[in-house]
Amino acid sequence: MPKDPIHPKKRNAEGVMESPRQLSVRDHYDVIVCGGGPAGVGAALAAAREGARTLVIEQYGMLGGVWTAGLLNPFFECGGRGWVVDDLVNRLTQEGAFRKWRAHDYCFDIESMRRILEQMLTEAGADLLYYTRIADSIIEDDKICGVVIESKAGRQAVMAEVVIDTTGDGDVLARSGCEYNLGRESDGHLQPMTLMFEVRGLPHDYEQESSQVLYDQMMQAIKTHSLAYELPYPRCGYAPWIMGTPSPGVGDVQSTHVFRMNPLDPADLTRGTIDCRQQAAETVEILKRIPGFEQVELTHTASQIGIREARRLVGRYSMELQDLIEGRRFEDAVTSCGFVIDVHHEEAAGKEVEMVHTRIKPYEIPYRSLIPQELRGLLVAGRCISGSHEAHASYRVTGTAMALGQAAGLAAARAVREKIELVDVDGRALRATLQQRGAKFADDVKVVHQS
Ligand SMILES: Cc1cc2nc3c(=O)[nH]c(=O)nc-3n(C[C@H](O)[C@H](O)[C@H](O)COP(=O)(O)OP(=O)(O)OC[C@H]3O[C@@H](n4cnc5c(N)ncnc54)[C@H](O)[C@@H]3O)c2cc1C
Incomplete structure (x- = not known):
């Protein structure tokens, strides 16, 4: 019968000390x-x-x-x-x-x-x-x-x-x-995490106009139907977005947000995932109350919470920011980028929105x-x-x-x-x-x- 060896460890004041071990290559x-x-x-x-x-x-x-x-x-x-x-x-x-x-x-x-x-x-x-x-x-x-x-x-x-x-x-x-x-x-804050989720039942060939339009529709649905839900971010350009996939009626939703969490801490990852999963369910309940979205259903949330930024x-x-503003070129460049500075901080109504609007050049x-x-x-x-x-x-x-x-x-x-x-x-x-x-x-x- 197979039996694996126990790897010896000793408890001490600082924690647990592992003894050296031989690893097979x-x-x-x-x-x-x-x-x-x-x-x-x-x-x-x-x-x-x-x-x-x-x-x-x-x-x-x-x-x-x-x-x-x-x-x-x-x-x-x-x-x-x-x-x-x-x-x-x-x-x-x-x-x-x-x-x-x-x-x-x-x-x-x-x-x-x-x-x-x-x-x-x-x-x-x-x-x-x-x-x-x-x-x-x-x-x-x-x-x-x-x-x-x-x-x-x-x-x-x-x-x-x-x-x-x-x-x-x-x-x-x-x-x-x-x-x-x-x-x-300035303060060590990392970008928030987002648990993406998929829905079905979207209107045929759904194409979202802007995040602000959908935000307003969702706020209206909350008010009209007296729903006890709050959107986890301000009215801004970064959320909510429903991306129609090549499968008819199927969309991936970028809506949930958890702020001020450390993606390197499993406790934050766990709490963030649980909070976002609840937000996903609530988002779908709100969406269903918007005319044209009555058939929308949540099919599944992602297996991994989305981490925008870590080490x-x-x-x-x-x-650096200045490289983007000036559109710097390098002799040893290995790629280029022309994407805006996409920050999702809570203060999106203030300074951070200005950051999104900081004009960059292809760099x-x-x-x-x-x-x-x-x-x-x-x-x-x-x-x-x-x-x-x-x-x-x-x-x-x-x-x-x-x-x-x-x-x-x-x-x-x-x-x-x-x-x-x-x-x-x-x-x-x-x-x-x-x-x-x-x-x-x-x-x-x-x-x-x-x-
Ligand atoms: C919610 C969200 C929305 C975004 N929106 C967009 C968007 O719309 N479009 C876009 O283009 N980009 C978007 N981004 C940015 C983009 O997704 C990421 O920055 C991009 O995925 C970076 O790719 P990567 O390969 O560096 O990292 P990742 O995609 O994170 O890949 C890392 C891989 O390493 C594996 N891994 C990690 N640690 C270990 C380990 N210790 N051992 C073994 N495997 C490990 C992971 O499982 C994963 O497969 C978004 C990001 C998030 C979080």
């Missing part, structure tokens, strides 16, 4: 991608297509992160990214799983996204481990050389030449001793923003790259996150192939390759959603 890869969200799939596809032996480690049983576990739509900033991002967009379009949403954006079918991402990863030859959490980093001589994973199989090590942190929350960079920022500089690396270059993000200051062997991509709270509120969108992942995967594969440090990968050459593969940079990008 599961495998050795060229590139390990930690987290299979938009940035992670971009990184893994790029690295694997460049010939690197690549592993993606993901805590859920699906790829896509906030797109899939988080029920998020639309796919902002998905155009002009080139290479693997264009490939994803083309496949979604060919399947009829992509639908235009308002003037510039697209919504996708979430189940198709899950399957297509798996197909693409498999075709590229990347390995995938689901239901596995990255618990720690393995550092030797100022270089990350692998990660400790935790799964039903217990704790194991997986080794790599390059590790890419695409956990969104920057779990790996934190476990690796890299410096990071958390929250806005942000302190890297070799930090993206670029340099390769250096993905590289830690000291540690070798690690790249960071997605929403946890190096930048300020305000700059992050623009580049955090999924099209940019996947494009950053694509660049990180390319750089990682190059470093492995040429046996050089990540910091010695030529950022200008990365830019040139990405451009050859169809990526557009700031001269060819427009700012969207700016009033």
Whole structure:
């Protein structure tokens, strides 16, 4: 009969002391991608297509992160990214799983996204481990050389030449001793969290005019029907939004909000999820009282509460508000962005709305923003790259996150192939390759959603 050994621990005044343990090494890869969200799939596809032996480690049983576990739509900033991002967009379009949403954006079918991402990863030859959490980093001589994973199989090590942190929350960079920022500089507040949910029974070809119009309709319904509900945010541009998906009558709703919570604290994550689930049910009750929405039903809430902002690396270059206002270009740019500064703070009626209206120009993000200051062997991509709270509120969108992942995967594969440090990968050459593969940079990008 199987029997696992007990790992010895001792209680002491500070807590519990674990004794050293021997970890089995599961495998050795060229590139390990930690987290299979938009940035992670971009990184893994790029690295694997460049010939690197690549592993993606993901805590859920699906790829896509906030797109899939988080029920998020639309796919902002998905155009002009080139290479693997264009490939994803083309496949979604060919399947009829992509639908235009308002003037510039697209919504996708979430189940198709899950399957297509798996197909693409498999075709590229990347390995995938689901239901596995990255618990720690393995550092030797100022270089990350692998990660400790935790799964039903217990704790194991997986080794790599390059590790890419695409956990969104920057779990790996934190476990690796890299410096990071958390929250806005003035008071440490992080953007609120939102549990997305899906509804059916929307009017045929529903297209929302603005968040303010729907807000007013909801407030009217509360008043008319004397409902004992309150909307959890002020009248503003960021919520509520109902995004019609390619499936008739089905929409993903961005409405619930919990403020002043720490997404790195499981107690806050739990309380936030419970509060948001209640808000979702109440939102649907209100919607049903709006003429035309009588048939709307809540089908399900997301498995993962949406985290807009957590750790942000302190890297070799930090993206700042001024870079966005000036529309800065960089020789070693690996992507561009034209998305507004999208902050969801409670004070949305005051200063923060002004922030949304801070005029930016299309700007670029340099390769250096993905590289830690000291540690070798690690790249960071997605929403946890190096930048300020305000700059992050623009580049955090999924099209940019996947494009950053694509660049990180390319750089990682190059470093492995040429046996050089990540910091010695030529950022200008990365830019040139990405451009050859169809990526557009700031001269060819427009700012969207700016009033
Ligand atoms: C509510 C909400 C609404 C938004 N609206 C939009 C929108 O409409 N359009 C848009 O384009 N963007 C939107 N964004 C922004 C965007 O979703 C994120 O910034 C984007 O997902 C960043 O991608 P990422 O790959 O960096 O992170 P994530 O999507 O968070 O992916 C991280 C992945 O890593 C995995 N992971 C994390 N930690 C571990 C670990 N320790 N071990 C193993 N796996 C791990 C996660 O399960 C996940 O799959 C929104 C965000 C939120 C929260």
